[in-house]
Amino acid sequence: MLVIIFRRLGQSILVLFIVALISFLIFRYVGNPVDNLMGQEATLAQRAALIEALGLNDPFYKQYFNFIWKALQFDFGNSYRGALPVSELIASRLPATIELAVTSAFFALVLGVIIGIYTAINRGGYIANLILSTSLIGVSLPTFLIGVLLIWLFAVELKWLPSFGRGDVVQLGWWSTGFLTISGIKSLVLPSITLGLYQLTLIMRLTRSEMLEVMRQDYVRFAKALGLSSKQVNFNHALPNTLVPVITIAGLQLGSIVAFAIITETVFQWPGVGLLFINAVYFVDIPVMSAYLLLVGVLFVIINLIVDLLYLAIDPRLRDSNTSE
Amino acid sequence: MERFFKSDFFYDFLRAPVAIISFCVVALLVLSAIFAQFIAPTNPFDPASLELMNGFTPPMEPNMFTGDVFLLGADDQGRDLFSAILYGLRISLFVGIMAVSLAMVMGVLLGLIAGYVGGWLDNLIMRLADIQMTFPSILIAMLIFGVARGLLPPELRYEMAITVLIISIGLSEWVPFARTVRGTTMVEKEKEYVAAAQLIGLKRWQIMIRHILPNVLGPVLVIATITFALAIIAEASLSFLGVGAPRTEPSLGTLIRVGQDFLFSGEWWILLFPALTLLALALAVNLLGDWLRDTLNPRLK
Numbered sequence: 001m002l003v004i005i006f007r008r009l010g011q012s013i014l015v016l017f018i019v020a021l022i023s024f025l026i027f028r029y030v031g032n033p034v035d036n037l038m039g040q041e042a043t044l045a046q047r048a049a050l051i052e053a054l055g056l057n058d059p060f061y062k063q064y065f066n067f068i069w070k071a072l073q074f075d076f077g078n079s080y081r082g083a084l085p086v087s088e089l090i091a092s093r094l095p096a097t098i099e100l101a102v103t104s105a106f107f108a109l110v111l112g113v114i115i116g117i118y119t120a121i122n123r124g125g126y127i128a129n130l131i132l133s134t135s136l137i138g139v140s141l142p143t144f145l146i147g148v149l150l151i152w153l154f155a156v157e158l159k160w161l162p163s164f165g166r167g168d169v170v171q172l173g174w175w176s177t178g179f180l181t182i183s184g185i186k187s188l189v190l191p192s193i194t195l196g197l198y199q200l201t202l203i204m205r206l207t208r209s210e211m212l213e214v215m216r217q218d219y220v221r222f223a224k225a226l227g228l229s230s231k232q233v234n235f236n237h238a239l240p241n242t243l244v245p246v247i248t249i250a251g252l253q254l255g256s257i258v259a260f261a262i263i264t265e266t267v268f269q270w271p272g273v274g275l276l277f278i279n280a281v282y283f284v285d286i287p288v289m290s291a292y293l294l295l296v297g298v299l300f301v302i303i304n305l306i307v308d309l310l311y312l313a314i315d316p317r318l319r320d321s322n323t324s325e
Numbered sequence: 326m327e328r329f330f331k332s333d334f335f336y337d338f339l340r341a342p343v344a345i346i347s348f349c350v351v352a353l354l355v356l357s358a359i360f361a362q363f364i365a366p367t368n369p370f371d372p373a374s375l376e377l378m379n380g381f382t383p384p385m386e387p388n389m390f391t392g393d394v395f396l397l398g399a400d401d402q403g404r405d406l407f408s409a410i411l412y413g414l415r416i417s418l419f420v421g422i423m424a425v426s427l428a429m430v431m432g433v434l435l436g437l438i439a440g441y442v443g444g445w446l447d448n449l450i451m452r453l454a455d456i457q458m459t460f461p462s463i464l465i466a467m468l469i470f471g472v473a474r475g476l477l478p479p480e481l482r483y484e485m486a487i488t489v490l491i492i493s494i495g496l497s498e499w500v501p502f503a504r505t506v507r508g509t510t511m512v513e514k515e516k517e518y519v520a521a522a523q524l525i526g527l528k529r530w531q532i533m534i535r536h537i538l539p540n541v542l543g544p545v546l547v548i549a550t551i552t553f554a555l556a557i558i559a560e561a562s563l564s565f566l567g568v569g570a571p572r573t574e575p576s577l578g579t580l581i582r583v584g585q586d587f588l589f590s591g592e593w594w595i596l597l598f599p600a601l602t603l604l605a606l607a608l609a610v611n612l613l614g615d616w617l618r619d620t621l622n623p624r625l626k
Contacts, residue, residue, distance in 0.1 A: 281471035
């Protein structure tokens with residue numbers, strides 16, 4: 001058991017070092033740190049001094065570890081645009097992305113599980129079939145198109161909800177939250193639906209198939225034979241066993257929510273990290289791109305690690321070190 | 326050809342209305358993209374054919390100044406939207422097909438090598454695949470696009486945009502191909518025909534390409550179809566975000582990006598028709614892929 005945990009931990013750290021390597025290569029070789037720090041009129045001597053000061057003449061491995069050491073202290077250099085420290089830029093935009101991601105994950109999970117249970121219990125019913133076939137269109141609809149269509153309907157035609165931005169935010173220390181004002185909450189509605197809709201269809205379909213699978217099991221049949229009401233059987237016996245895989249998959253999806261937040265944030269001009277990244281791609285702002293990659297890499301590795309360890313905790317079969325790998 | 330019409334595959338196809346409809350939609354869209362210059366009433370890239378007075382003409386209504394009628398309306402520059410969609414479809418399909426081909430060639434080759442040669446090479450390729458799978462492919466495509474932009478001199482960024490787009494989407498989608506091909510290759514290489522080929526002294530690459538490859542192509546076809554849908558959506562998303570096809574060579578995604586700007590002023594057609602075309606294409610390819618997967622999977626029969 002302990003061996004597996006340590007091996008899994010070792011793998012994660014290796015992946016992190018590789019992600020950091022790619023991030024470093026982009027930072028060091030795609031961009032040109034010297035050109036961007038010095039004007040055109042700098043003399044050769046000044047350039048050489050700067051190159052020496054930045055450690056660009058050091059051997060490769062030394063520069064690489066230097067990069068990691070700085071990244072551990074949240075020092076990613078300055079953005080090429082505006083010359084602000086990248087860490088400050090990211091910190092100021094992180095709350096917006098986290099609030100959006102958490103809201104849409106919550107929306108997708110709660111609604112997905114409810115609709116999934118409904119379609120499983122009423123299998124073959126008229127409404128259940130309608131929901132299932134609609135969800136297929138939902139899967140084919142690109143995220144950005146969902147966002148644009150929602151803006152069209154709710155912001156342009158009905159004028160119920162704002163089409164861009166976060167509304168009024170309240171500062172709590174360095175964290176800016178949109179949860180505390182009415183306009184902030186109203187602004188959150190459309191982006192969360194846009195971001196969560198794909199995950200919702202996924203969770204719904206998964207809940208449905210897991211629930212159908214569980215409902216075929218003997219213990220559910222016995223519970224029915226015992227004379228329990230179908231409500232008791234469905235919710236006390238079938239549902240808890242359905243939720244374990246659903247929650248793990250939902251956890252894994254958290255990573256892709258962060259990735260697709262880039263698209264949603266662009267559609268709604270949501271001032272988060274994703275919008276920062278896409279602007280960095282557009283303007284070739286290398287330090288921001290490299291820092292974003294590192295940040296997302298760490299996030300994804302942690303999510304995967306937690307999910308794997310959860311599996312280990314839930315499923316005893318995986319604990320035998322001989323059968324793993 | 327006759328063998329094809331008598332095959333189980335064709336038999337199944339004729340009995341699946343969803344597959345027939347999706348196939349017809351895809352075929353119609355592909356054909357209209359190929360023959361765009363004959364179908365389209367105007368060439369949307371020819372500035373001489375544009376009349377600024379025609380800007381924002383609604384669909385099927387004569388323009389109030391020039392009297393011109395456009396089937397699907399005209400955009401802000403007086404460009405016929407129907408023509409723009411046909412040419413945009415052509416770019417979307419081109420990028421999709423090229424990206425999938427790139428992903429397929431790369432994935433199949435790496436999968437064959439990993440499965441047949443094994444050892445440290447197998448380990449290296451598969452660990453690389455694992456790491457890449459940790460990240461959503463759209464994120465990887467964006468990152469590659471950004472890096473490529475950084476490496477290219479600024480004056481080439483627009484000219485090379487489509488090529489860069491193809492490479493970034495292609496490189497982000499190779500993993501499923503490699504995984505499947507590796508698995509099938511490991512099964513195939515234990516079979517007698519491979520042993521026979523080894524016995525008569527054929528070279529490794531000959532066995533891989535000439536003998537094993539044809540036997541692993543079934544699942545590759547399914548993955549290619551599903552990846553094609555993903556690639557089209559990825560292309561549209563990137564172009565929509567402004568990091569894909571430029572406005573001089575608009576794909577469906579670029580047209581939707583342009584259309585979004587005019588939603589608030591009520592010119593809905595500039596957005597709606599490209600969006601519907603994209604949706605029809607993505608949905609039809611997805612349904613076709615689902616059907617292919619179910620039909621070619623012997624376990625489901």
